[in-house]
Amino acid sequence: MRVSFFIILCICFTFSLYAQDITFTAADNPNDDGGALLLQWNVPLSYPEMILTRSIDRKNYIEIAAVTPLLKSFIDDENIEDGQEYFYKLSVLNIEGETLQSFSASAIAKAEWFNTDKISLLIMTILLGSAITYFIFSARKGKRLYIRKISGLDTIEEAVGRATEMGKPLLFVPGIMDLDDMQTIAGLNILGHLAEKVAQYDSTIHVPVCRSMVLSTAKEIVKESYLRAGRPDAFKPDSVFYLTDDQFGYVAGVDGIILREKPAATFYLGAFYAESLILAETGFESGAIQIAGTAMPTQIPFFVAACDYTLIGEELFAASAYLSNEPNQLGSLKGQDVGKAIIIITLVVGVVLEMCGIHFLKDFLVTH
Amino acid sequence: MRRQIPMLITFLVGALIIVSEFIPHKPFNNLSTSLEGWFLIISGFAIILGQLSLFKVNIIKISRKAPNWPYFIIALVSFSIMVICGILWGTQQQPGLIPASEKMLNFFGVKPFDYIFKYLFENLSATMFSLLAFFMASASYRAFRARSPESTLLLIAAVLVMLGRTTIGSTLTGWIPDSLGFLHLPNIASFIMKYPNTAGQRAIMICAGLGVIGSSLRIILGIERSYLGGK
Numbered sequence: 298m299r300v301s302f303f304i305i306l307c308i309c310f311t312f313s314l315y316a317q318d319i320t321f322t323a324a325d326n327p328n329d330d331g332g333a334l335l336l337q338w339n340v341p342l343s344y345p346e347m348i349l350t351r352s353i354d355r356k357n358y359i360e361i362a363a364v365t366p367l368l369k370s371f372i373d374d375e376n377i378e379d380g381q382e383y384f385y386k387l388s389v390l391n392i393e394g395e396t397l398q399s400f401s402a403s404a405i406a407k408a409e410w411f412n413t414d415k416i417s418l419l420i421m422t423i424l425l426g427s428a429i430t431y432f433i434f435s436a437r438k439g440k441r442l443y444i445r446k447i448s449g450l451d452t453i454e455e456a457v458g459r460a461t462e463m464g465k466p467l468l469f470v471p472g473i474m475d476l477d478d479m480q481t482i483a484g485l486n487i488l489g490h491l492a493e494k495v496a497q498y499d500s501t502i503h504v505p506v507c508r509s510m511v512l513s514t515a516k517e518i519v520k521e522s523y524l525r526a527g528r529p530d531a532f533k534p535d536s537v538f539y540l541t542d543d544q545f546g547y548v549a550g551v552d553g554i555i556l557r558e559k560p561a562a563t564f565y566l567g568a569f570y571a572e573s574l575i576l577a578e579t580g581f582e583s584g585a586i587q588i589a590g591t592a593m594p595t596q597i598p599f600f601v602a603a604c605d606y607t608l609i610g611e612e613l614f615a616a617s618a619y620l621s622n623e624p625n626q627l628g629s630l631k632g633q634d635v636g637k638a639i640i641i642i643t644l645v646v647g648v649v650l651e652m653c654g655i656h657f658l659k660d661f662l663v664t665h
Numbered sequence: 666m667r668r669q670i671p672m673l674i675t676f677l678v679g680a681l682i683i684v685s686e687f688i689p690h691k692p693f694n695n696l697s698t699s700l701e702g703w704f705l706i707i708s709g710f711a712i713i714l715g716q717l718s719l720f721k722v723n724i725i726k727i728s729r730k731a732p733n734w735p736y737f738i739i740a741l742v743s744f745s746i747m748v749i750c751g752i753l754w755g756t757q758q759q760p761g762l763i764p765a766s767e768k769m770l771n772f773f774g775v776k777p778f779d780y781i782f783k784y785l786f787e788n789l790s791a792t793m794f795s796l797l798a799f800f801m802a803s804a805s806y807r808a809f810r811a812r813s814p815e816s817t818l819l820l821i822a823a824v825l826v827m828l829g830r831t832t833i834g835s836t837l838t839g840w841i842p843d844s845l846g847f848l849h850l851p852n853i854a855s856f857i858m859k860y861p862n863t864a865g866q867r868a869i870m871i872c873a874g875l876g877v878i879g880s881s882l883r884i885i886l887g888i889e890r891s892y893l894g895g896k
Binding site (some may be wrong): 629 | 683686687688691694701704707708711712713716718719721722725732733736786789790793794796797800801804805807808865866869870871872876877878879880881884888891893
C-alpha cells in the first residue's frame with residue numbers, strides 16, 4: 298500500500314515537472330569586473346529541495362549551493378576564472394535526497410567595459426557637465442549672468458570689519474570631517490577668501506581643526522591668502538592649529554576658545570554632526586556674529602536657529618565661486634541651476650507618468 | 666609650476682575616478698578603493714603633523730604664560746599620559762612594548778590605556794554630548810517665537826510633532842473617533858515627518874548633490890583653485 302502510494306506520488310510529481318515551463322540558464326554576471334556567473338531558474342514552487350553543482354569538464358561536478366525555487370537566481374563568484382567555460386547542473390531532489398531531475402547550462406565569465414546599470418548617471422553627468430562647460434564659456438565671452446544674492450556671504454566683509462573695530466579675533470571652524478568630504482573642501486575654499494579679508498583688515502583669525510590633513514591644507518590656504526593680500530609678514534602659523542580627532546573633544550576645545558577669546562565673528566563652514574548646536578549656541582552666548590553653512594540636512598535647522606546667517610546645502614558649495622566673482626566660476630553656478638531644472642522637470646514628468654500608470658521613466662531610473 | 670603640477674594631478678585623478686565609475690573592467694574597478702587606501706595611509710602619516718601642532722601651540726602658550734595657561738599644561742600632560750600608556754602597555758586589542766604586569770591588571774581591571782579611555786574619556790565625551798539637550802532647549806525657545814508667518818508655521822509644526830511623539834499627544838486626541846483618525850496628534854506628527862519634512866530634506870540633498878558635482882568639476886577642471894591657495 299505504502300509502495301503504491303509512493304509510486305503515485307512520484308508519477309504526480311514527474312507530471313508536475315512538465316506542467317509548466319521549466320528553465321535553467323547560466324550567463325556572465327552583467328556589469329562586473331569578471332569572475333562571476335549568474336544562474337537563473339524558473340521551476341515550480343512545489344519542488345522540495347535543489348542543489349547547484351559545477352564542473353569544468355562535464356564529469357566531476359562539485360556542489361556549490363543548496364537553493365530553493367523561490368530564490369530564482371544565484372551568483373557564483375567563487376574561484377571563477379574569466380574565459381573558462383563552466384558547466385552547471387540544477388538537480389531537484391526528493392525528500393530522501395535522491396536526484397529526481399536535473400537541468401544543465403554553461404557559461405563563460407568576462408569583464409565588461411561599460412556598466413549599463415549606470416546609464417542614467419552617465420546621461421546626467423554629460424548633461425550637467427555640458428551645461429556647466431557651456432555657461433563657463435558663455436561667461437568667458439562676457440555674457441552677464443544673474444546670480445542671486447547670498448546674504449551670509451555678503452556679510453563676511455562686515456564681520457571682518459566688526460572684528461577689526463572691536464579688536465577681537467574671528468573664529469573659523471571647518472567642520473569635523475576630513476579632506477575626503479566635499480563640504481570640508483568647500484569650507485576651506487571660503488577660508489581662503491575670508492583669510493584674505495582678515496589680512497587686508499589686519500585682523501586675526503583662529504582656525505582650530507579636527508583632522509591633520511585639514512591642518513596642512515588650511516595652514517597653506519591661510520598663508521597664501523596673506524601673501525595674496527600683500528601681508529605675508531602678518532601671517533601667524535599658529536593661527537591654524539590642531540585640537541583633536543575626537544568629535545566631542547574638539548567641541549570642548551572650540552567652546553573653550555569661544556568662551557576665552559570671545560571672537561567677534563564665528564564661521565562654521567563644513568560637515569557637522571551633533572556638535573553643530575553646541576558650537577553655535579556657545580557662539581551665540583558669546584555675542585558673536587555667526588555664519589554657518591553645511592549640507593547636512595539634519596544639522597541645518599540647528600544652525601538656522603542659532604546663527605545669524607546660514608548657507609543651506611548648495612550655497613556652501615557655491616560660496617567660493619560667489620565670493621571670487623570670476624566669470625569662470627559664476628558660469629559653473631549657472632550650469633548647476635540648469636542641472637536643478639533638469640531634475641525638477643524629471644521629477645514632475647515622473648510623477649505625472651506614474652499617475653497615468655506609465656512606469657517607463659521610474660523603471661529606467663531605478664534599473665539604470 | 667608650484668600650482669600646475671597639483672592641478673594636473675587633481676585633473677588626472679578626478680577624471681580617472683569619474684571614468685572608473687562607469688567601467689567595471691580592470692584596472693578601473695579597484696581604482697577608487699586603491700585611492701581611498703592611499704588617502705588613509707597619507708592621513709595616518711599626517712596625524713603626526715597634528716600632534717606636533719598640538720604640542721607646539723600648547724608649549725608656546727605655556728611659555729608665554731597666556732591667559733589660563735595652566736589648562737594647557739593639563740592638555741599636554743593628558744596627551745602624554747595617553748601616548749605613554751598606549752605605547753608601553755598597549756590596548757586590549759594591541760599589545761604594547763612591555764606586557765602589563767599582573768599587579769597592574771588587578772589594580773585597574775584592564776590595561777591603563779583602556780582604563781583611562783573607559784572611565785575618563787568616554788564620560789567626558791558623554792558630558793559634552795549631553796550638553797546638547799540644554800542647548801536644544803535654549804535654541805528651540807528662540808526659534809519657536811512667532812515673529813513672522815514662517816516662524817509661526819515652524820512653531821505650530823514643532824508643537825504638533827512634539828506632542829504627537831509623546832503619550833500626551835495620544836491622550837489629548839484619544840477621544841476623536843476613528844473616522845477622523847487623521848486628526849490624531851500622532852498621525853499628524855507622522856504626516857509632518859513623512860511628507861513635508863522628507864520632501865524638504867530631499868530637496869536640500871538633491872541641491873547639495875548638484876553643488877558637490879559643480880564644485881568637483883570646478884576643482885577637476887582647475888577653475889577652482891582656492892584649495893591651493895589661489896583665487
